[in-house]
Amino acid sequence: QHYLYLSEDAERVELVYDSQLLQDDFVVLLKKSTERDRILERTSIGIHKDDLQFSIHQMPMKKFGSQGQQKSFLVALKLAQYSFLYQQKGYKPLLLLDDIFDKLDEKRVHKLMQMVSDNNFGQVFITDTNAERMQQIFDKIGVEVAIFSVHKGQVDGPHKR
Numbered sequence: 001q002h003y004l005y006l007s008e009d010a011e012r013v014e015l016v017y018d019s020q021l022l023q024d025d026f027v028v029l030l031k032k033s034t035e036r037d038r039i040l041e042r043t044s045i046g047i048h049k050d051d052l053q054f055s056i057h058q059m060p061m062k063k064f065g066s067q068g069q070q071k072s073f074l075v076a077l078k079l080a081q082y083s084f085l086y087q088q089k090g091y092k093p094l095l096l097l098d099d100i101f102d103k104l105d106e107k108r109v110h111k112l113m114q115m116v117s118d119n120n121f122g123q124v125f126i127t128d129t130n131a132e133r134m135q136q137i138f139d140k141i142g143v144e145v146a147i148f149s150v151h152k153g154q155v156d157g158p159h160k161r
Helices: 002-006 026-040 067-089 106-117 131-141
Strands: 013-018 051-056 095-098 124-127 146-151 154-160
Touching: 002 067, 002 106, 013 067, 051 067, 067 106, 095 106, 106 131, 131 146
Parallel strands: 095 124
Antiparallel strands: 013 051, 146 154
């Protein structure tokens, strides 16, 4: 749902959990791999071999997604984790978005900032190397923010905008 919002419902993405344990019983898999594992001196089956498959329009995201689409997907995944934690714990966790604007187009940045500025998210920290860009983004969506500047280890602020 987060990705649909960021992409304005224009792209269909999917996340699939891929595990050997979905193919066969763990004990059966262990028995099949015992000889090979002894030769290799490591375990070749188990959850450490599980993977997440990201896709866009039923194609592998890594191959067919732009850098902006890939970053949007990862941001949406982090926001889903945030939502899950909120539901499980009953309070809003701190959200840190570090260097979030790199590789995202202006439209996606605008949608993301709108999303994290509403009351569904608690306290949000956003880092960026361009203070002017930050100010323009938040002026555009009309959200009051407190901006802190860090220069040579010294913190200046907050500056309310």
